[in-house]
Amino acid sequence: MEGTSTSPHQERSLIAAIRGPVLMITVGALFAIDHAGLYSFSTTWPAILIVLGVMKLMERASPRS
Amino acid sequence: MRPRSIAGPIILIAIGALFLLHNLWPEIAMFDIFLRYWPYLLIIWGAVRLVEVLVWAGTRRALPPAGVSGGEWTIVVLLCVFGTLLFWGSKWAPSWNSDIRVRGLEIFGERYEFPVSATKEVGKDARVVLDLGRGNARIVGTDGTQITINGQKSINSYDQNEANKADQQTPLEIVSVGDQIVIRTNQDKLDGSRRMSNDLDISIPRSASIEGRGRYGDFDVRDLDGGVQVTSDNAGVRLENIGGAVKVDLRRSDIVRATKIKGPVSVKLSTRGRAGEDLELDTIEGPVTVAGAFSGELNFRNLAKPLRFEGVTTELRVEKTPGFVKMALGNLTAENVQGPFHLTSGTRDVNVRDFTGNLEIQVDRGDLELRPARQSGRIDARTRNGEVDLVLPSGAKFDLNASTSRGEISNEYGAPLKLETVGRGASLRGSNGGPPVTVTTDRGSITVRRAGTAEPPAPPAPPPSILPRKLSPPPVPEPQRQ
Amino acid sequence: MEQNSESMQRPVGFCRACGKSLSQEEVREYQGTIYCGEHFPRQAGAGEPASGPAASSPGSVNANPYTSPPPQPSSASVSPGLAFILGFIPGVGAIYNGQYAKGFVHVIVAGLLFSLSGEETGVMEPLFKMFIPVWIFYMAFEAYHTAKKKMLGEPVDEFSSIFPHSGTATGFPVLPVLLIAIGVLFLLNNLDIVSIRRMMPYTGPVFLIGLGVYLLYARLRANAEAAREVSHGRN
Known part of the structure; x- marks a missing residue:
């Protein structure tokens, strides 16, 4: 417990901390795709929901403290 | 201390570098680059934060509760909103984009003005081409045989020397090219991102014809016996007293007005977005063709030949318009027109008064009010969703068939019309041996009335129209309700 | 005293309620948020994480006069009434409460409702139209309750009331x-x-x-x- 007690903490907050940047990259990528004329953002926005859901799932899946 | 992000400083450095780049090489279209590539800013920003968080985690330092702070999200949302708006705005309206750049330059540079003038002897029936670029032109037909131009040139520049140089690069010329006389402003010879415009008063021989090409600015043409053709990215066009054919081809426009035209008139605008605003055609002796998307008011008055209009969702054909046809966003009013009158439209309230000949109307949504003149032809009017008000002149011959799938019909005309309730709708039929008159609505009520004998033919004035009906009340059978 | 000096040297986080810097041992976590021993929400009950240090440190923290916090900490500046009024503007109430992600979701849902109810050919438009006032009032009351909780110093989770x-x-x-x-x-x-x-x-x-x-x-x-x-x- 003593030596490893920080790691579950660390891991959960790591995913929480990653969430913002990942979301930002996703949004940026979707807009880039939009501006390149491949798929419009109005088509691809649900991908943001999917990414959010996956992040949440990962948060669950990581070991709990 | 909790580690602080390096993203903020990096972005500051990047913005500073961009401005430096812009000042070093002003011809690089920074605005366009930003418009196209701003999403990559988000990706890079997110990646920086991601790497940072991973590094912090790797070195076992405390992590922030959220990788991206609320303030940062606010900036991101603003970036997304403005980036998207500007990107699409520039795509739909390329001229708008360049306006922004002009405005931006005006902040830095100053406006220098130079007088311009030119004269050239040309034949009586010259074919004149005006290559204007940006700026306004007022063209008047006169009795002479020469072209005279007076006006001024505006150049945005940082200093007088540069402005003088730009002035020398762009002389105003009148040259003969083949059988044409070309007036050139030479604006395309200007280098860099500098902008200029010409404001010209041009007089040309009355019997000449003119073709104007522009990018941004107005064309006013008056008193010409020849034809007029105007092509521009964005222009207001005013034409008066033209003997020949008129052809106007614009991408965007705030107004197109043509009065007293003897030849055919054709106006074509982009069908994208709100390309045009107002259109006014008055006293046209030739056939009229109009196509494009308009957001303002369209006025047609006194057209001797057929009118043909094609909008985004609206199509209109009128054989002759001694009176007027007026269209605004969501409605159409016509008075004293001759059929065949044909209209198909999306959402529009339609009011047609005092018409003769055949009439055919089909709208998706909107109320219809029809008042045929004494001698009208076949009528076929349908709306999917809206009320219909049909006012028949007394003594008119017709074979009426009015029906609604959901709604009531009130018969204020009386015999020989018979009302029938069908499900949630109703139908009204009756004939006295005239041409077929069919009015249909899927959802909405129908009223069939008799135009009062004392009723003035002018627009409905309620009191007189009610009085005569009260004097001679027709035996209206109360519609049966189920 | 020795522990105190150590915590002064290496703080790893800050209490969300009072802003005190915390050493590795003093950190209490509840639903992804860091608190000090004083403000660690008791409602967590049996599922309290890291109960080992929790048993030893509160005494030492309370013994320190510098770190003893006022009973109603910084979040008392939140006004429920203002939150309620601002809550009528999609997202603004949540942003006032410092819940940016929730505000974002509020705006998105409101926007979806508006755009869906504006679609003319849709079969569901009356339903969406009915949802619009419901959602507006929901946002206002949600902001009010969150602000009240914050004022009383209770912990609020980012998505506490959007999803149970x-x-x-x-x-x-x-x-x-x-x-x-x-x-x-x-x-x-x-x-x-x-x-x-x-x-x-x-x-x-x-x-x-x-x-x-x-x-x-x-x-x-x-x-x-x-x-x-x-x-x-x-x-």
């Missing part, structure tokens, strides 16, 4: 699965692979069935847990 934490109780990840499902559905719809409009008549029943299955799962799971606890108690 019932999923946590059963261990079934409702929110993530729902998010992914909706995302996939709309993506397929936008790519013209399936049509949500044509599926509309079926969504109601399917949703009900899904809800039923989930509730059944939760019930069974709770029963099993209760049974296990009983058997534990016997042991």
Whole structure:
């Protein structure tokens, strides 16, 4: 417990901390795709929901403290 | 201390570098680059934060509760909103984009003005081409045989020397090219991102014809016996007293007005977005063709030949318009027109008064009010969703068939019309041996009335129209309700 | 005293309630948020994490006069009334409460409702129109309650009231699965692979069935847990 007690903490907050940047990259990528004329953002926005859901799932899946 | 992000400083450095780049090489279209590539800013920003968080985690330092702070999200949302708006705005309206750049330059540079003038002897029936670029032109037909131009040139520049140089690069010329006389402003010879415009008063021989090409600015043409053709990215066009054919081809426009035209008139605008605003055609002796998307008011008055209009969702054909046809966003009013009158439209309230000949109307949504003149032809009017008000002149011959799938019909005309309730709708039929008159609505009520004998033919004035009906009340059978 | 000087040297985080810097041992975590021993929410009850240090440190923290916090900390500046008024503007109430992500979601939902109710050919437009005032008032009251909680110093979770934490109780990840499902559905719809409009008549029943299955799962799971606890108690 003593030596490893920080790691579950660390891991959960790591995913929480990653969430913002990942979301930002996703949004940026979707807009880039939009501006390149491949798929419009109005088509691809649900991908943001999917990414959010996956992040949440990962948060669950990581070991709990 | 909790580690602080390096993203903020990096972005500051990047913005500073961009401005430096812009000042070093002003011809690089920074605005366009930003418009196209701003999403990559988000990706890079997110990646920086991601790497940072991973590094912090790797070195076992405390992590922030959220990788991206609320303030940062606010900036991101603003970036997304403005980036998207500007990107699409520039795509739909390329001229708008360049306006922004002009405005931006005006902040830095100053406006220098130079007088311009030119004269050239040309034949009586010259074919004149005006290559204007940006700026306004007022063209008047006169009795002479020469072209005279007076006006001024505006150049945005940082200093007088540069402005003088730009002035020398762009002389105003009148040259003969083949059988044409070309007036050139030479604006395309200007280098860099500098902008200029010409404001010209041009007089040309009355019997000449003119073709104007522009990018941004107005064309006013008056008193010409020849034809007029105007092509521009964005222009207001005013034409008066033209003997020949008129052809106007614009991408965007705030107004197109043509009065007293003897030849055919054709106006074509982009069908994208709100390309045009107002259109006014008055006293046209030739056939009229109009196509494009308009957001303002369209006025047609006194057209001797057929009118043909094609909008985004609206199509209109009128054989002759001694009176007027007026269209605004969501409605159409016509008075004293001759059929065949044909209209198909999306959402529009339609009011047609005092018409003769055949009439055919089909709208998706909107109320219809029809008042045929004494001698009208076949009528076929349908709306999917809206009320219909049909006012028949007394003594008119017709074979009426009015029906609604959901709604009531009130018969204020009386015999020989018979009302029938069908499900949630109703139908009204009756004939006295005239041409077929069919009015249909899927959802909405129908009223069939008799135009009062004392009723003035002018627009409905309620009191007189009610009085005569009260004097001679027709035996209206109360519609049966189920 | 020795522990105190150590914490002065290496703080690893800050209490969300009072802003005190915390050493590794002093950190208490509740639903992803860091608190000091003083402000660690007691409601967490039996599921309290890291109970080892918690037993030893509070005494030492309270003994320190510098770190003893005022009873109503900084968040008392939040006004529920203002939050309620601002809550009528989509997202602003939540932003006032410092809940940016929630504000974002509020704006998105409001925007979706507005755009869906404006669609003329839609079959569901009256329903969406009815939802608009409901959602507006929901946002206002939600902001009010959150602000009140903050004022009283109670902990608020970012998505506390948008989605109940019932999923946590059963261990079934409702929110993530729902998010992914909706995302996939709309993506397929936008790519013209399936049509949500044509599926509309079926969504109601399917949703009900899904809800039923989930509730059944939760019930069974709770029963099993209760049974296990009983058997534990016997042991």
